[in-house]
Amino acid sequence: MDVLIQLLINGIMLGSMYAIISVGLTLIFGVVRVVNFAHGEFLMVGMYAVYLLFAKLGVHPYVAAVPVVILLFLLGVLIQRFIIQPLLDADEHIQIFATVGLSTALVNLALMVFGADLYSVSAPDLRQSLRLGPYTVLVGQVVMLAASLALVIGLHAFMQTTALGRAIRATAQNRTAALLMGVRVDRIYIISFGLGAACVGLAAALVSPLFPATPTVGTYFVLTAFVVVVLGGMRSMYGAFLGAMIIGLVDSLSAYYIAPDLKEVVYFAIFILILIFKPTGLFGFGRGTE
Amino acid sequence: MTQQSAAASSATSGSGLLLQLTNPKVYVSLLALSLVLVIPLVSGSPFLIHVFVTICVFAALSTAWNIVGGYAGQLSLGHMMFYGIGAYTTALLIQHFGLTPWIGMWIGAVIAAVVAALIGYPCFRLRGPFFSLSTIAFLEVIRLLAIHFVGFTGGSAGLIVPLKLGWAWMVFSDKTNYLYIAFGLLLLTIGVSLAIRTSRLGYYLTAVREREDAALAAGISNSDVKLKAVIVSAMLTALIGAFHAMYLTFLEPATMFSLGTSIEVAMFSLIGGLGTVAGPLLGTVLVVPLAELARGWLGAQANGLHGFVYGTVLVLITLTLPAGLVGTFGPTVSRWIDRLPGGGRRPAERIAPALRKLEGAKGEPILTTKNLVMQFGGLTATDNVSITLKRGEILGIIGPNGAGKTTLFNQMSGFLIPTSGTVAVAGPNGAMVTPASPDGFARLGVGRTFQIVQPFGRLSVIENIMIGAFLRHPNVQDARAVALRVAATVGLLDQKDVEARNLPIGALKRLEVARTLASEPDILLLDEVMAGQNQSDTMRMVELIRSIRDTGVTVIAIEHNMQAIMSLSDRIVVIDNGRMIAEGDPREVVKDRKVIEAYLGEDFVDAQGF
Numbered sequence: 001m002d003v004l005i006q007l008l009i010n011g012i013m014l015g016s017m018y019a020i021i022s023v024g025l026t027l028i029f030g031v032v033r034v035v036n037f038a039h040g041e042f043l044m045v046g047m048y049a050v051y052l053l054f055a056k057l058g059v060h061p062y063v064a065a066v067p068v069v070i071l072l073f074l075l076g077v078l079i080q081r082f083i084i085q086p087l088l089d090a091d092e093h094i095q096i097f098a099t100v101g102l103s104t105a106l107v108n109l110a111l112m113v114f115g116a117d118l119y120s121v122s123a124p125d126l127r128q129s130l131r132l133g134p135y136t137v138l139v140g141q142v143v144m145l146a147a148s149l150a151l152v153i154g155l156h157a158f159m160q161t162t163a164l165g166r167a168i169r170a171t172a173q174n175r176t177a178a179l180l181m182g183v184r185v186d187r188i189y190i191i192s193f194g195l196g197a198a199c200v201g202l203a204a205a206l207v208s209p210l211f212p213a214t215p216t217v218g219t220y221f222v223l224t225a226f227v228v229v230v231l232g233g234m235r236s237m238y239g240a241f242l243g244a245m246i247i248g249l250v251d252s253l254s255a256y257y258i259a260p261d262l263k264e265v266v267y268f269a270i271f272i273l274i275l276i277f278k279p280t281g282l283f284g285f286g287r288g289t290e
Numbered sequence: 291m292t293q294q295s296a297a298a299s300s301a302t303s304g305s306g307l308l309l310q311l312t313n314p315k316v317y318v319s320l321l322a323l324s325l326v327l328v329i330p331l332v333s334g335s336p337f338l339i340h341v342f343v344t345i346c347v348f349a350a351l352s353t354a355w356n357i358v359g360g361y362a363g364q365l366s367l368g369h370m371m372f373y374g375i376g377a378y379t380t381a382l383l384i385q386h387f388g389l390t391p392w393i394g395m396w397i398g399a400v401i402a403a404v405v406a407a408l409i410g411y412p413c414f415r416l417r418g419p420f421f422s423l424s425t426i427a428f429l430e431v432i433r434l435l436a437i438h439f440v441g442f443t444g445g446s447a448g449l450i451v452p453l454k455l456g457w458a459w460m461v462f463s464d465k466t467n468y469l470y471i472a473f474g475l476l477l478l479t480i481g482v483s484l485a486i487r488t489s490r491l492g493y494y495l496t497a498v499r500e501r502e503d504a505a506l507a508a509g510i511s512n513s514d515v516k517l518k519a520v521i522v523s524a525m526l527t528a529l530i531g532a533f534h535a536m537y538l539t540f541l542e543p544a545t546m547f548s549l550g551t552s553i554e555v556a557m558f559s560l561i562g563g564l565g566t567v568a569g570p571l572l573g574t575v576l577v578v579p580l581a582e583l584a585r586g587w588l589g590a591q592a593n594g595l596h597g598f599v600y601g602t603v604l605v606l607i608t609l610t611l612p613a614g615l616v617g618t619f620g621p622t623v624s625r626w627i628d629r630l631p632g633g634g635r636r637p638a639e640r641i642a643p644a645l646r647k648l649e650g651a652k653g654e655p656i657l658t659t660k661n662l663v664m665q666f667g668g669l670t671a672t673d674n675v676s677i678t679l680k681r682g683e684i685l686g687i688i689g690p691n692g693a694g695k696t697t698l699f700n701q702m703s704g705f706l707i708p709t710s711g712t713v714a715v716a717g718p719n720g721a722m723v724t725p726a727s728p729d730g731f732a733r734l735g736v737g738r739t740f741q742i743v744q745p746f747g748r749l750s751v752i753e754n755i756m757i758g759a760f761l762r763h764p765n766v767q768d769a770r771a772v773a774l775r776v777a778a779t780v781g782l783l784d785q786k787d788v789e790a791r792n793l794p795i796g797a798l799k800r801l802e803v804a805r806t807l808a809s810e811p812d813i814l815l816l817d818e819v820m821a822g823q824n825q826s827d828t829m830r831m832v833e834l835i836r837s838i839r840d841t842g843v844t845v846i847a848i849e850h851n852m853q854a855i856m857s858l859s860d861r862i863v864v865i866d867n868g869r870m871i872a873e874g875d876p877r878e879v880v881k882d883r884k885v886i887e888a889y890l891g892e893d894f895v896d897a898q899g900f
Contacts, residue, residue, distance in 0.1 A: 095608075105604075264431075
């Protein structure tokens with residue numbers, strides 16, 4: 001019983017990490033309608049940035065979140081403006097190739113600059129265990145859970161209450177109608193892509209203390225993020241959050257009860273089944289993938 | 291097909307070989323292709339031989355990928371799963387059963403085909419990026435399983451191919467033998483790719499890629515066509531994987547089921563030109579030597595460099611040359627080649643003779659709907675409609691906008707399944723049957739047009755019509771002859787080589803009719819084909835519809851052009867709010883109080899004192 005509860009706690013903690021990575025992906029897909037295959041590489045760039053700030057300037061990873069979020073916002077803006085925007089009316093497969101190419105280029109750029117070594121941010125205060133009776137969690141994980149909840153609620157409030165949020169929602173629902181209502185759709189796309197990337201910047205700051213940066217760290221997380229987003233119904237923040245929790249739990253439980261190296265098989269299997277049988281996502285949010 | 295045209299086509303194929311070899315497009319291609327073999331053989335350098343074996347392997351992989359990714363437009367990013375399956379099957383069969391790789395590779399191909407069918411069938415309905423994601427997911431699952439089952443595959447540590455030398459075991463100390471096999475595989479793959487491209491399947495794949503609905507209406511089963519493409523592609527990929535494993539003599543899950551390599555293979559096609567025959571080879575020939583040379587010169591320093599270059603090139607190509615090299619420069623180069631000796635010949639065009647007269651008794655029911663109801667959520671778009679269409683008549687369907695006319699058509703052609711009620715069509719033996727899918731309706735002789743025209747934009751006018759003609763004429767030459775006849779009938783012969791997306795709306799409406807007509811339907815469903823036509827085009831369309839009916843085809847037409855539909859129809863059905871409010875002779879129907887009310891409102895009816 002103790003083992004199961006510990007596994008469930010681990011699952012929720014893992015889920016909050018997946019949630020914070022997936023929120024940006026949901027935002028970009030929901031508004032710009034582009035499936036960003038380079039999303040994981042944004043995380044990778046962010047993690048290297050956090051590492052550099054930490055190693056060269058001694059900045060605490062959580063403090064580094066501020067410049068890294070800004071950096072990633074700018075990266076997102078540039079990519080939307082110069083790569084995605086010219087391709088918005090192109091065939092879907094051209095868009096796929098563009099973001100896949102971007103992903104390949106960024107992974108290998110990191111390999112050229114940093115090599116294949118692992119770079120860890122050592123933050124012993126965040127890797128400390130908190131005891132809750134017989135169970136343990138890391139401080140960094142609790143922060144992540146709190147931050148992911150705050151991010152989802154904050155983004156939701158932003159979308160519902162601000163004029164910019166309304167314009168983003170209008171653009172997401174109907175690009176042409178929004179355009180006719182005077183919304184500058186191109187600019188909304190740029191801001192949304194930037195925001196989506198900025199979310200990953202925050203994720204990078206929170207993940208760095210727990211995971212070392214490698215050129216392929218993004219590839220590792222992005223496939224999971226796609227599973228989460230599809231599970232959540234593609235366009236819903238809350239859907240993505242719940243999807244992340246489910247994948248976190250599946251990850252934690254199947255690693256223990258099935259085999260550690262088969263946990264990904266389990267959630268890829270879930271992913272494929274959802275795509276085929278319930279393309280609107282597990283909770284029927286969003287409009288699905290067909 | 292008539293006997294005359296069969297004789298004609300066999301006569302051309304008799305002297306065809308010599309004629310083809312003197313065609314510069316053929317001899318230039320063959321010469322260029324042979325360079326892949328001749329250059330390394332003449333140089334004799336082991337490094338060059340290695341580079342060219344790699345070129346052959348990747349060009350073949352990319353060509354095979356292009357059948358799915360290019361022709362069918364299904365962007366698989368997990369294609370290396372088939373490569374890995376071919377490789378592991380072959381290696382394990384040698385190891386455990388001492389089976390020669392020449393047989394093992396075909397067993398691998400069959401397993402790959404089964405896996406492709408199992409994956410393809412459910413995944414094909416996923417839209418672009420989600421299909422790609424699902425193929426990545428499958429690739430990852432297979433790779434993780436290959437790592438997990440150590441006892442079977444050797445796990446991460448890998449598997450060494452038993453080194454028994456000689457042709458029987460496909461392992462050589464003289465590397466030129468590998469080059470022969472690799473080149474042979476390349477020829478096989480390009481041959482298959484070319485055969486598909488120039489056959490009905492190739493046209494069908496393009497049609498399905500461009501517009502699934504119009505393809506269904508032309509009687510094409512989308513999933514069957516895509517399934518054929520993915521199975522052929524998977525089998526070829528597995529054969530190449532099997533050979534490459536024998537060449538590398540070492541298999542590990544990370545390289546056999548690599549996402550990176552899957553992307554590379556797709557990239558070569560994009561650079562060369564997606565959906566073209568020569569594109570994948572051209573892309574590979576340009577990129578692979580650069581990567582191999584960079585690896586040779588820079589060694590470990592270049593760690594990541596070639597990947598970075600690949601990724602950057604990929605982004606740049608999508609931004610600057612999305613049609614790829616062949617797609618962009620192909621037509622120009624093709625004109626240059628035509629200036630070579632023997633070039634520029636065009637085979638004489640054959641126009642098919644007029645259509646057979648349809649059989650069956652005039653006036654017998656040919657399509658019936660019984661108590662059709664179609665609900666979309668709370669909206670009842672079709673409300674208890676029963677219509678009997680009689681053979682040989684022209685039935686007009688009129689009604690205000692939003693009355694549910696097109697919804698009715700969609701049910702009569704299988705695009706919508708009614709909430710309740712039935713649609714039945716006269717089958718070949720006279721019994722009334724209900725096909726299960728839109729393509730089934732088309733095969734039974736129900737041809738339909740779309741109100742919002744659905745041309746295959748990148749195909750020429752004549753190719754668009756051929757898509758329809760293939761339904762009854764699988765042979766490309768016959769389909770073309772039929773298409774030419776139909777193009778002449780609807781007045782599109784002058785524009786036959788224009789890409790459909792460049793046509794004005796009036797011509798697109800006629801193209802819509804032509805494509806349907808070419809499928810030689812018994813029943814023709816015309817959805818507002820006169821909208822957007824000018825006065826003289828409308829007259830021509832009326833004449834055309836009459837002449838179609840005179841060949842025995844039953845016509846049912848939705849139309850807003852009252853003058854035209856009234857003069858054309860034998861019978862009129864009026865639909866309003868999903869219900870059938872009047873039916874009968876055109877002259878009677880226009881006087882019906884309910885009909886005038888539906889169009890002009892109650893007040894008008896009262897004021898006019900009807």
